Amino acid sequence: MTDLLNKPLTSEAGSDQFAPTKADKFTFGLWTVGNRGRDPFGDFVRPVLNPLVQVKKLSELGAWGLNFHDNDLVPFNATPFERDRIVKDFKQALNDYGMVVPMATTNLFFHPVFKDGAFTAVDPGVRAYALQKTMRAIDLGVELGAETYVFWGGREGVDAEASKDPMEAVKRMREAINFLCEYVKDQGYNLRFALEPKPNEPRTDTYLPTVGHMLAFISTLDNPDMVGVNPEVAHESMAGLNFYQGVAQALEVNKLFHIDLNDQKGPRYDQDLRFGSESIKNSFFLVKLLEEKGYTGPRAFDAHAYRTEDEAGVWDFALGCMRTYNMFKEKAKRFAADAEIQALLSEINGGDQTYGGLLGGKYSPEKASRLKGSDFDVDKLASRGYKYEKLDQLTIEIILGVR
Numbered sequence: 001m002t003d004l005l006n007k008p009l010t011s012e013a014g015s016d017q018f019a020p021t022k023a024d025k026f027t028f029g030l031w032t033v034g035n036r037g038r039d040p041f042g043d044f045v046r047p048v049l050n051p052l053v054q055v056k057k058l059s060e061l062g063a064w065g066l067n068f069h070d071n072d073l074v075p076f077n078a079t080p081f082e083r084d085r086i087v088k089d090f091k092q093a094l095n096d097y098g099m100v101v102p103m104a105t106t107n108l109f110f111h112p113v114f115k116d117g118a119f120t121a122v123d124p125g126v127r128a129y130a131l132q133k134t135m136r137a138i139d140l141g142v143e144l145g146a147e148t149y150v151f152w153g154g155r156e157g158v159d160a161e162a163s164k165d166p167m168e169a170v171k172r173m174r175e176a177i178n179f180l181c182e183y184v185k186d187q188g189y190n191l192r193f194a195l196e197p198k199p200n201e202p203r204t205d206t207y208l209p210t211v212g213h214m215l216a217f218i219s220t221l222d223n224p225d226m227v228g229v230n231p232e233v234a235h236e237s238m239a240g241l242n243f244y245q246g247v248a249q250a251l252e253v254n255k256l257f258h259i260d261l262n263d264q265k266g267p268r269y270d271q272d273l274r275f276g277s278e279s280i281k282n283s284f285f286l287v288k289l290l291e292e293k294g295y296t297g298p299r300a301f302d303a304h305a306y307r308t309e310d311e312a313g314v315w316d317f318a319l320g321c322m323r324t325y326n327m328f329k330e331k332a333k334r335f336a337a338d339a340e341i342q343a344l345l346s347e348i349n350g351g352d353q354t355y356g357g358l359l360g361g362k363y364s365p366e367k368a369s370r371l372k373g374s375d376f377d378v379d380k381l382a383s384r385g386y387k388y389e390k391l392d393q394l395t396i397e398i399i400l401g402v403r
C-alpha cells in the first residue's frame with residue numbers, strides 16, 4: 001500500500017477560515033468519493049479508489065471520518081480470511097490518519113437477490129437472508145466503532161402494485177427493525193438506528209417515502225427510543241418537499257440521529273450533487289439549523305463527483321462539500337450578528353405572546369370560555385404588514401455576501 005498512500009494530494013485544503021478541520025465533524029461514505037461514475041446509461045469512468053487511499057486523502061483534506069456499506073469495504077463474496085485481513089488494514093489506516101467510523105450500513109440493494117427488496121420482499125428466503133446479512137454488517141460496523149446504523153430501504157418498494165399488500169409491507173419492515181433492535185440489545189452494542197427515507201428510485205415507489213412517514217413509523221416500533229431518522233437532501237427534494245423543514249421537525253422530537261448532505265436540482269432522479277451546489281437558500285437555512293439548534297452528530301456527505309471528473313475532480317468535489325458547509329456556517333453567524341435583521345425579527349415576533357393569557361400552556365375550561373367570549377379586531381389583525389419582503393431580501397444579501 002505504501003506507493004498508493006504516498007501519492008501527492010491533488011487538491012489543497014486551503015488555509016483560510018473555511019478550510020475544514022476535524023472539529024467540523026465532516027464524514028464521507030466510502031461509496032461517495034469511491035463512486036466510479038456509472039449511471040443507467042453509461043459505464044464506469046473512474047478506476048477503483050482503494051479505501052485506504054480514501055482514508056488518507058479525506059483526512060488530509062480535513063474530514064473527520066468515513067461511513068460504509070458492508071460491501072464497500074468487504075466484497076460480497078469475500079472469505080472470512082479475506083474479511084479479517086481487509087478489516088485489519090482498514091483499522092490500521094483509520095488509526096494512522098486519525099479517522100473514525102461513526103456510521104455504517106448494509107447494502108441490501110445491489111445483488112440480484114434483492115431485486116424485490118429485502119425486509120419487505122415477498123420471498124421469505126430473501127427476508128431471512130436480509131436479516132442475516134444485516135446482523136453480520138452490524139457486527140462489522142460496531143467492530144470499526146460505528147455508533148449509528150443506517151437503514152436505507154433501497155429496493156423496499158414496488159413496481160407492480162398488485163404484487164404486494166402495502167400494509168403487509170409496513171408490518172414486515174416493523175418486524176425486521178424490531179428484530180434487529182433486539183439483536184443490538186442482545187449483543188450489548190452501543191448502537192442507534194437511523195432510518196433513511198426516499199420516495200422512489202430504483203423502485204417505482206418506495207415504502208416509507210419521506211421523513212414524515214418515517215417519524216410516524218418509528219412511533220409504532222417496540223424500541224422507539226433506539227430509532228431515529230437519517231434524512232437526505234436529495235431524497236426529500238425528489239418528493240418536492242422542503243428539506244430544511246423536514247429536518248427541523250425531526251430535530252424537534254430528538255430524532256435527527258444522522259444526516260446525509262448533498263444537493264438536488266428539482267424533483268428528478270437522485271442526483272447526489274456536491275453539497276450547496278444548487279439549492280443555496282435551503283442549504284443556508286439547513287446549516288443554520290444544524291449549527292444553532294443543537295445537532296451534535298456527524299455532518300455526513302452522501303454525494304458524488306460529476307461523471308466528468310477524474311480522481312483530482314473527486315477531491316475537488318469532497319473539499320467543495322466541506323468548504324461550502326463552512327461558508328454557510330459563517331453566513332449563519334453573520335445573520336445572527338446583523339443588528340438590522342435581528343431588530344426586524346424582534347419586531348416581527350414581538351408583542352405579548354400569551355395574548356393576555358389566552359395562548360400558551362395547557363387547556364383549561366376557563367381559558368376556553370374566555371377565548372370563546374373574546375372580541376377580536378379582525379380587521380386590525382388582517383391589515384398588518386409583516387415586512388417579510390424586507391427580511392427575505394436582507395437574508396439574500398447575507399447569502400450573496402453583500403452584508
Ligand SMILES: [Mn+2]
Binds near residue numbers: 234271272
Ligand atoms: Mn441520494
